[in-house]
Amino acid sequence: MDRYRGNPQAIADLVKGYAVHRDTYVDQEVFDLEMEQLFPNCWVYIGHESQIKNSGDFITSKIGHQPVLASRHRDGQVYVMHNRCPHKGVKIASEPCGNTGKFFRCPYHAWSFKTDGSLLAIPLNKGYEGTGFDADRAAQGLPRIENVKIYRGLIFVRLAEKGLSFEEYFGESLTTIDNMADRSPEGELEVLSAPIRYMHSCNWKMLVDNQTDTCHPMVAHESSAGTAVNVWERAKKANPDLETPMAVQLYAPFMAPYEFYEGAGIRVWPNGHGHSGVTGSIHQDYEDVDGYLGRMEDAYGKKRAHEILGDVRHNTNYFPNIMVKGPVGILRNFIPLAVDKTLVESWVFRWKGAPDKLYERGLMYNRFINAPTSIVGHDDLEMYERAQEGLLSDGNEWINLHRLWEEDEAEDTTEVVNGTSERQMRNQFYAWRKFMIQNMENTVEAAE
Amino acid sequence: MNRDDLIDFVYDEAAMLDDMRWEDWTKLFAEDGRYWMPLEWQQEDPILQPSLMYEDLLLLTVRVERLTGERTFSQKPKSRSHHLMERPRILSMGEEDGIYRMRTSFLYTETRGDLLERYSGWIGHQLVEVDGALKIKQKRIDLINFDAPFSNIQLFI
Numbered sequence: 184m185d186r187y188r189g190n191p192q193a194i195a196d197l198v199k200g201y202a203v204h205r206d207t208y209v210d211q212e213v214f215d216l217e218m219e220q221l222f223p224n225c226w227v228y229i230g231h232e233s234q235i236k237n238s239g240d241f242i243t244s245k246i247g248h249q250p251v252l253a254s255r256h257r258d259g260q261v262y263v264m265h266n267r268c269p270h271k272g273v274k275i276a277s278e279p280c281g282n283t284g285k286f287f288r289c290p291y292h293a294w295s296f297k298t299d300g301s302l303l304a305i306p307l308n309k310g311y312e313g314t315g316f317d318a319d320r321a322a323q324g325l326p327r328i329e330n331v332k333i334y335r336g337l338i339f340v341r342l343a344e345k346g347l348s349f350e351e352y353f354g355e356s357l358t359t360i361d362n363m364a365d366r367s368p369e370g371e372l373e374v375l376s377a378p379i380r381y382m383h384s385c386n387w388k389m390l391v392d393n394q395t396d397t398c399h400p401m402v403a404h405e406s407s408a409g410t411a412v413n414v415w416e417r418a419k420k421a422n423p424d425l426e427t428p429m430a431v432q433l434y435a436p437f438m439a440p441y442e443f444y445e446g447a448g449i450r451v452w453p454n455g456h457g458h459s460g461v462t463g464s465i466h467q468d469y470e471d472v473d474g475y476l477g478r479m480e481d482a483y484g485k486k487r488a489h490e491i492l493g494d495v496r497h498n499t500n501y502f503p504n505i506m507v508k509g510p511v512g513i514l515r516n517f518i519p520l521a522v523d524k525t526l527v528e529s530w531v532f533r534w535k536g537a538p539d540k541l542y543e544r545g546l547m548y549n550r551f552i553n554a555p556t557s558i559v560g561h562d563d564l565e566m567y568e569r570a571q572e573g574l575l576s577d578g579n580e581w582i583n584l585h586r587l588w589e590e591d592e593a594e595d596t597t598e599v600v601n602g603t604s605e606r607q608m609r610n611q612f613y614a615w616r617k618f619m620i621q622n623m624e625n626t627v628e629a630a631e
Numbered sequence: 632m633n634r635d636d637l638i639d640f641v642y643d644e645a646a647m648l649d650d651m652r653w654e655d656w657t658k659l660f661a662e663d664g665r666y667w668m669p670l671e672w673q674q675e676d677p678i679l680q681p682s683l684m685y686e687d688l689l690l691l692t693v694r695v696e697r698l699t700g701e702r703t704f705s706q707k708p709k710s711r712s713h714h715l716m717e718r719p720r721i722l723s724m725g726e727e728d729g730i731y732r733m734r735t736s737f738l739y740t741e742t743r744g745d746l747l748e749r750y751s752g753w754i755g756h757q758l759v760e761v762d763g764a765l766k767i768k769q770k771r772i773d774l775i776n777f778d779a780p781f782s783n784i785q786l787f788i
Contacts, residue, residue, distance in 0.1 A: 376681050379670065380780035406703035411693045418689060430690055526780050531681065539679055546681050555781035556668060556683045558697055564783055565705035 187212050191620035198616045200609055201588040202581040205574045207615070208386040214522035216619060221503060222247035223342035224618040226352050228505045228516060229253060231532070232336040233373035234280055235261060239298055241287075242280045245518065246342050251328065252276050253338060254283065256299040263328040263340050264300040269321035279377070287325070300325035335364040336372050337514075343622055347454070355597060356456035359499035363509035365491045367534035368482035372512070375542075378528040379554045385567035387504060387519040388611075390527060393563060394498040394506045394515075395459045395607040397444035398586070400437045403566055407558035408437035429470070433548050436465035437559070447497070447602040453595040455614025457607035460497025461599055466510035467495045472540040482536070500607065502614045512545045515553060523571050529553035584609050632765065637731055638719050640765050641756060645714035648787050653695040656787070660688055661759055661766035666787070668772045683777070683784075698785075705785060710743040712786045719756070730768060731758040739788045750788065751775055 187193050187210075194216070197204040206213050229244035230253060241254035243266055252266035252275060266274050268289040275287045275296065286303050287296045295303040302324035305311065316322055330341040332349040337360060339349060346352075364372050383390065393399065400408070411434035419425055448461030460466070479488035499507045504517045512532040520526055531545040552559045574582070587604035594613040600606045647656045660666075668683035677685040686694070697703050715738040723732040733756040740749050755771035772788045 377670065377778060379681060379683070380778070382780040382782045384782065403704070406697050406700045406705075407693075409702075410697045410700060411690075414689060414693045414696060428689070434693075528780075543678050546679070547685075550682055550684060554683050556784050558694060561705040561783050561785055 185212060187216055189623065191623050194619050194623075195616050198612045199581075200592055200613075201585045202583055203612050205580050205582060207612070208388060208571070208582070209522060209574050211522050214386075214519070217519065218247035220621070220623060221615065221619050222519075223249075224346050224621045225503050226330075226332070226339040226341045226347075226349055227503070228337060228501070228514075229263070229340050230338050231372065231374045231530075232261065232333055232338060233371075237282065239282045239284050240280070241276055241283055241298070243274075243276050243278065246340060247519075249342065250274055251340065252325070254287075254298045254300075256297070257285075258299070260299070261331070261333060261338065262299045263331045263338070264325040265328065267325070268294055269302070269324060269326070270294050275325065296324045300327050335360050335370075345622065352454055353456065353501070354453060356452040356454075356458075356499065356501065359458060359496055359507050359509055362491060362494050362496065363507060363512060363532070365483075366479075366509065366512070366537070368478040368536035370482075371535040372532040373535055374530060375533050376531075378516075378530045379549055381527045381529070381553060381555045381557075381560060381564075383525040383527055383564055383567060384523055385525060385564075385571040386523060387517045387525040388615075389567040389570060390515075390517045390525060391500055391504060391506070391611060392608045393567075394500050395449055395457060396605075397447075397449075397459055397603050398441065399566070400465075401440065403562045404437045404559055407562050408434045411435065412438055427470075429544060429547060430551070432469050433544075433551055434559075436468065439465060441603060444602045448599050449602050449604055449607050450597070450599045451607050451610040452597050453614075454617075455502030455611045456500060457610050458496050458499035459602060459607070460495060461602070464495045464497035464510070466497065466508075469510075469544070472538050472544075474538050475541060478536060478538075500611065502611055503618070511548045512541070513549055513553070527553065584612075632724075632731065632760065634721055634724075636765065637721055637733060637758065640758065641719045641733055641735055641754075642716065644767075645716060649712055649714055651711070653698060653787075657688060657691050657695055659765075659767050660691065661761055661768050662688065664688060664767045665769045666691055666767075666772075667769060668774070668777075668788070670777055672777070684772075694787075705783065708744050710741055710785045712742075712788075713740040714788075715739075716754070725759075729759060731765070732756065733758070737788070741784060741786055743783075743785070748782070748784075750781075750784070752777075752788075754788070 197207050227246045229251060230242040234242050235255040238255055238257045241252060243252050250266035251263055253261055253263045256262055266276055268275055270292055273289055273291045275289055293306050297303050302322060328340055332339050364370055415431045447463045449459050450461050451457040495510045506515045514530045516528045518526040529549050531549050533542045551557055554560060584605045587601055644659055666684060666686045667677050670681045670683050674680050698706055717736040719733040719735040721733050725731045735754045737754055738751045752774040757769040758765045759768045
């Protein structure tokens, strides 16, 4: 029997603020509804414009379970379409990226489509004459997705016809994307290579929660970052002339004490967005890269350049499933595959016009923290997988989010709080509840 | 060094890893040695192209110490590894630059608890002589499916 489908109240009851019910992480029906309701109702990231620079370039992605395709048409515009042939449903593009030339051609029956999705030709066309085909949806080609927004090169899509506009949905949270892009002297990001991919046997929200969980690094990462600090201190003792290598600069701040994170703050925004590291972060003390500051000052003027580089936000979650780390130019995409399976793709942007050393640092950070071979990743995944198993216990059906909770906590508000608060996790769940049930009443009526 | 010395080195190194003698293993590296796992086909640049690993002795030492740490929870229970390797092909005896080069096809198994994962590909060795002994200048692991999403790989291929 369906417990949650068509039952908005049952879904709303899963979120109490200071606690959420474990079904949000382990229940198959809740996961199905996330795919059917939550993801289509939200603005979801599918890729970056620099991946499809030339006419005929395309990328593929997924929103919930639904395969989508974005391509650069010869009019210079990016079009986003459902990645399924209108004939039998075959995926038109099967690779993550590529160039299709002037048109897409379905490999099954050779139906072809322009790179804006419209139908170009069908072999033996006379078989459709007088059949009413022209009035069929199939005649329109690849189903176009209308709600597409490209912001600083980042491509976002909302599948649902009705919903919040891009600007309403993200609001002030876009300042993190702005800051990341502004770190390029040309104001532009580019993707030069594939992401690091990492498979997780856990629910996608565990990864999202962890991004602003500032009470775990000094505990869970004692084994990795703590060991790195110890090994480095020993090396330094043996040879005091050694300069702190980039690797140690990246690892060591993970061992910062609670007080550091408390003071650094967390900011929440409406619709589930928020970030850690408001007044400082683990990214604040990296060594200057030769020539970079000069290029930034030339591009923006001294005052503005320092403003940009002085904003060292830690992790910004864009609800539902990406995290942006501006100071190292990293975007992580937490792609849900099943209720207990998540594919994490971590991308590094290159800042156009900036020295190579910065890109080197982003790539190093990415393989240190976000790779299947990353010792920090090993620490985290172990926790997620243990939680996914532990949550099956009936001893307690609730996940506790009480840290610095207050009675009548405001939802959909902008606020800066103590940096060890679980406020942003609660903020995500307020948005989760909202977008899970947003169009549900309509759907139920339509079905009746 | 003769051909047998080089081939023995490759097998002995793998045996050291499978015996979990990691500290001894790090001593096989030259001071400026590197362990590299590329993320692209026939990758040339470990710095400005993404890699799964590109680590010097300091970082390898961190990994080795972490594996035996009291609070290394991802090693409770511990992982074990097994290398199955073809006979190494000797690509260079170092006539020109003093670097011996070998390439070895492998099947690698890593297991932890009830889970077991297999990986295959090629190991590229670059060895140099330091004080009469062979040392690793670079060990490169090219997986056949470098672009696939793996779960944890915690030990060393």
